[in-house]
Amino acid sequence: VSPSEKSGARLIALTSAVESRGSLSAATVGAELPFTPGRMFVVYDVPAGEPRGGHAHRACHQFLVAVHGSLVVDWHDGSRWHEASLDNPTVGLHIPPGIWGVQRAHSPGAVLVVMASHPYDRADYVSDFDEFCGLFGSVPDR
Amino acid sequence: VSPSEKSGARLIALTSAVESRGSLSAATVGAELPFTPGRMFVVYDVPAGEPRGGHAHRACHQFLVAVHGSLVVDWHDGSRWHEASLDNPTVGLHIPPGIWGVQRAHSPGAVLVVMASHPYDRADYVSDFDEFCGLFGSVPDR
Numbered sequence: 440v441s442p443s444e445k446s447g448a449r450l451i452a453l454t455s456a457v458e459s460r461g462s463l464s465a466a467t468v469g470a471e472l473p474f475t476p477g478r479m480f481v482v483y484d485v486p487a488g489e490p491r492g493g494h495a496h497r498a499c500h501q502f503l504v505a506v507h508g509s510l511v512v513d514w515h516d517g518s519r520w521h522e523a524s525l526d527n528p529t530v531g532l533h534i535p536p537g538i539w540g541v542q543r544a545h546s547p548g549a550v551l552v553v554m555a556s557h558p559y560d561r562a563d564y565v566s567d568f569d570e571f572c573g574l575f576g577s578v579p580d581r
Numbered sequence: 582v583s584p585s586e587k588s589g590a591r592l593i594a595l596t597s598a599v600e601s602r603g604s605l606s607a608a609t610v611g612a613e614l615p616f617t618p619g620r621m622f623v624v625y626d627v628p629a630g631e632p633r634g635g636h637a638h639r640a641c642h643q644f645l646v647a648v649h650g651s652l653v654v655d656w657h658d659g660s661r662w663h664e665a666s667l668d669n670p671t672v673g674l675h676i677p678p679g680i681w682g683v684q685r686a687h688s689p690g691a692v693l694v695v696m697a698s699h700p701y702d703r704a705d706y707v708s709d710f711d712e713f714c715g716l717f718g719s720v721p722d723r
Contacts, residue, residue: 453623457626459628460628460631461624461626461627461631461687462625462626463622463623463624464623464625465621465622465701466621467700467701468619468620470700472620475617475618475619476610476617476618476696477609477617478610478614479608479614479696480605480606480607481595481605481606481694482603482604482605483606483649483670484599484604485602485603485604486601486602486603489603504623506623506648506692506694507648507690507692528623528692545603548649550648550649550670550692552621552623552648552694554618554621558609558610558612559607559609
């Protein structure tokens with residue numbers, strides 16, 4: 440993606456039924472979930488004060504849901520930093536390619552489920568922030 | 582699916598890295614996850630003693646991961662009952678179509694993530710056990 444084609448990360452409400460007999464939150468491909476998953480993963484047992492992430496993807500979309508506990512996601516879209524707290528299963532954060540993301544401030548027992556559009560591919564990661572800025576940073580208008 | 586084409590439910594180990602800085606369990610489509618998801622949903626805040634499920638699907642595959650806490654899944658494959666405890670994020674239970682499934686014995690805080698092959702479709706549910714046996718029950722050899 441080039442900076443001009445890129446869209447930002449955004450919070451998306453899942454379809455949820457919160458009921459006394461148990462609650463359900465759902466994301467359907469093409470509706471709440473804006474891509475077809477090629478992989479899902481679960482991040483858990485993260486110690487307090489241990490940030491995760493700190494990279495961007497060249498092609499991979501991600502959709503993050505905090506299904507237990509809470510955490511904070513910081514992301515940079517090439518222009519500036521943004522922040523959101525994920526603290527319940529009724530919302531997902533769509534992070535498209537070209538966004539630098541960090542997860543931090545995990546509560547005890549926090550569980551993050553991530554749907555990814557692609558299988559794991561080390562070459563899809565941009566793990567150096569200066570390189571990220573060069574690839575995805577906004578060029579000021581002249 | 583006809584009874585003769587049907588395969589049973591089975592437990593599948595995810596690819597996991599259990600580490601002191603946090604743990605990760607992953608399922609890639611075509612590897613641990615035997616179908617492409619069309620929907621994901623999260624079941625949580627289920628009271629103790631409140632069973633969930635109690636139906637089969639005609640076409641939809643499901644892949645269940647207990648990402649926090651634990652629960653028990655009972656399933657009937659048309660011949661007999663089976664049971665598995667799901668109590669950590671490193672394993673998934675693949676339930677193909679034509680299997681009757683029930684989730685029960687949720688621990689406090691249990692969170693179940695389900696990847697489903699199809700969007701929600703009420704017509705895909707078989708919610709009457711006698712009908713299930715007629716559709717998917719094994720015919721004894723004569």
